[in-house]
Amino acid sequence: MRKLVALPVLSADALSSVAYGPEAMLAVLVLAGAAGLRYSVPIAVTIVFLMLAVGVSYRQTIRAYPHGGGSYIVATANLGRLPGLTAAAGLVTDYILTVAVSIASGMAAVTSAVPSLEPDIVPIGVVVIAVLLAGNLRGVRQAGALFAAPTYAFVLAVLVLVAVGLSDAAGHGFHPTATPQPTATEGISLLLVLRAFASGSTAMTGIEAISNAVPAFQPTEWRNARTTLTWMIGLLVTLFAGTIALVHLDGVVPRANETVLSQLAHRTFGSGFLYVFTQAATAAVLLLAANTAYNDFPRVLYLLARDHQAPRIFLRLGDRLAFSNGIILLSVAAAAIYTAFGGKTGPLIPLYAVGVFLAFTLSQAGMVVHWWRLRDRHWRKSLAFNATGAVLSAIVFVTAGITKFTEGAWFAVLMVGLFILVTTRIRHHYDTVGAAIALHPHAVEVPSRTITPPSSGDGATRATARTPGTAPGAPPGTTADAESEETPEEIHPLSIVPIASLNLAGMRALAYAASLQQPVLALHISPSADEAQRFREYWNLWGDHLPLKIVLSPYRAIVAPLVNYIESLHHQRPDLTLTVILPEIVVRHWRHRLLHNRLAARLRRALRPLPKVVVTTVPFHV
Incomplete structure (x- = not known):
């Protein structure tokens, strides 16, 4: 892919997270009322720093693994099989929740513009997942143009929203609008701030996608991949920081029936064409962000099956050269979770952060070991970048696991544990079968003579001189009865x-x-x-x-x-x-x-x- 095509194809997940990451952070802070909302800017600055640190870390991963270095590959190669399985568990959880969260956020964008659809978000979301399933089984995911237009439309819509909003704020001397006084249900505490930080950090989902797909770029692949990653991080920081700045200046607070992005668009554009365009672009890019999981989830299962840690059916390609079984499993799991949580984004976010940052942490820790072993040119600088990314990702992972454990993070932790248990047992079974059927010296007697087919040629496949379709001994041109043998x-x-x-x-x-x-x-x-x-x-x-x-x-x-x-x-x-x-x-x-x-x-x-x-x-x- 060219960089201009690869950017929307591989960045849809990361860039679309701007639609729900800031809102997830604000939804926690608003519990402490106006006093809690004052922490939104410091927390957002910390998240931006985290984005830059992890982005620079993955630039080092691309340099070290020019043929593609996802968390599973990096962790397995440098930390061992169990850490690799743990990283794979985080990725699998992440991809399933990517579909569920993206569909839920997309439906929230739709119902913000068309509130009458609110009661039907679950069946509509399940239908969307079914459409994604059918499309990916038919190979639609290969069309880069389908990704490019909605992703660029979303980026353009949010950039225009931020530019117009900041321009209006400049006319008022950048004085923040008075924030509505929400009722505080919790006091300000370190735990609340950490919960908000963990929720807002979900805006970083999808950063790893480019390092996974380095071979998909035009030559020189690794250089083009690093350039595209830099563009993605720059856009992500700009969109995230611009959205938080508008929230702060406009005094917007989360509402149950309208997204934060919809409120900002309403205040800036009114209810005209630009508002409709922003909501349509948001819904479209979120749906396509769900589709990016269909690229990576089956491939992770393929790598696990190749290493005898998942059923071999996940090695199989369908008629359209797609990993059909992995695509079906992803759709069923995502639809089940989406339905179980009523199609709401808020309850899904605590589950999301655990898998995302578990994979980030193990990938970056693996890179630290890689540079320590290799010690080539500039290895100390690369190690420092990856170590910073590993520490920050680990902080978010631990924070999300502890602060959101009772809110649903326990389910993600349980999924990771079950995944490791099941894949370990699968590996044990395949090892047992492999040992049972392995050849050993003197275990197999070779045939006493060579047995060959009656006809000469390449393995009995060369046709004889008679016309195909004639029986042996029959006159030329006589067609043999297909199943006429009686003796x-x-x-x-x-x-x-x-x-x-x-x-x-x-x-x-x-x-x-x-x-x-x-x-x-x-x-x-x-x-x-x-x-x-x-x-x-x-x-x-x-x-x-x-x-x-x-x-x-x-x-x-x-x-x-x-x-x-x-x-x-x-x-x-x-x-x-x-x-x-x-x-x-x-x-x-x-x-x-x-x-x-x-x-x-x-x-x-x-x-x-x-x-x-x-x-x-x-x-x-x-």
Whole structure:
């Protein structure tokens, strides 16, 4: 992506948080009445400093990880597996709540302009999530132009709002308007100030997105990513500080039925076109900010599944090259949380801050260890930046966890703990299965002879000279009846064994196929040429006892390449009866079945229309 496209695509989450971050801070301070609201400017200044510190820290992350360095990757590489899982837990929580909070804030912007929709915010929000689900399953998320217009419209609307508001304030000598006297329900305390600071810090969500997506930029990728991150931080600070300044000058306080941003737009623009434009742009960018989670959440699950810490179904790409299972899980979880909290932003904010700053803290702490180990040029300066970001992020995380624990932060902490427990148990199961099926010296007897198909060519796939569709021995041009065999002698079999790796389960399937005394073809689906060459070397080391065909599938799809290959072979040799023999891991407990691909069932459904194709499995019990 060009920088002008990457900025709105990757910054929608961060920039849109201006719509709810300042309001979340004010909603806490207003509990102490007018005296509490006087702390809004000092707290906002502290948050701006935090934004700059974390932004500079992530510039160092981009330099150190030019191929993309999200919290999970950085924490795992530098701190270990458990801190990496903790960072992933924070990210997963963050992305689910990003959808829920963004939809809730978007609905708040809509109902501020159209109050009659207030009773229907839950069903409307669920419908919006369903639309995002359908769009992402169809690959709509790839269109950068869809992100660019609403994000730039929102930035323009808030910049105009701040400029006009400050211009009007300048005409009055920047004297603040008298603040309405809200009824104080709490006294001023350190705990209240810290709660407000933690709530306002949610305006920093999404800062990590650019460091995750460095390879998506045009060359030189890391340099363009750092430049885009600098633009994003500059815009975020400007929009956040400008909004707080207008709140202070106009004496605005949070209301139950209208957002702070809507109040500012009403006071500055009236109820005309600019007000409608501001609210429409706010709603649109918040909905698209929800969509940014659909880019990152499935990818985190993919990385976890690649490391055997999440079910393997999250490795699978759909027909539109999207991680369909991760997208569906995100939608279901976000819709459930959004519904449970009644579509309100306020109750969701305490949950939000915990996951966001847990991931920030571990990422920056990982970078401190990275620079300490590397010690290259300017490593001390980089370490200092990342250490500052880690300390400040940790302060916000601890503050949010303690001050908002009873308000809902306990739920986020519980989600993180459950996530670590579940992923650890998944890793343990995969390690157990891996040890059970691993090859050991002298554990596998090689075939006593090489078994080859009757026809020559590349693994029994070359067609004979007769016309496709004719039976053996039939005159040219005669079409064979697809399933007319009535005696064993009329069946011409070929066994195909799809094999992912050389392990005991695969060896058992190959041995079973060879024991039938029929032609056998081993078939390997490989994601890259390097992986294909590696598997070929393993195969040759085993002895190359059976013909092997390797099919490249760069998008890690399994079923589609298998089906395409078998269909092609069927059309080439309609006289053959193809038996697809799959190794199958059979586990003892039902809960473990979800961790293993049900490849046989999917293949049966896909190959059912083809005649003379049999799908069977060879179970391997662990």
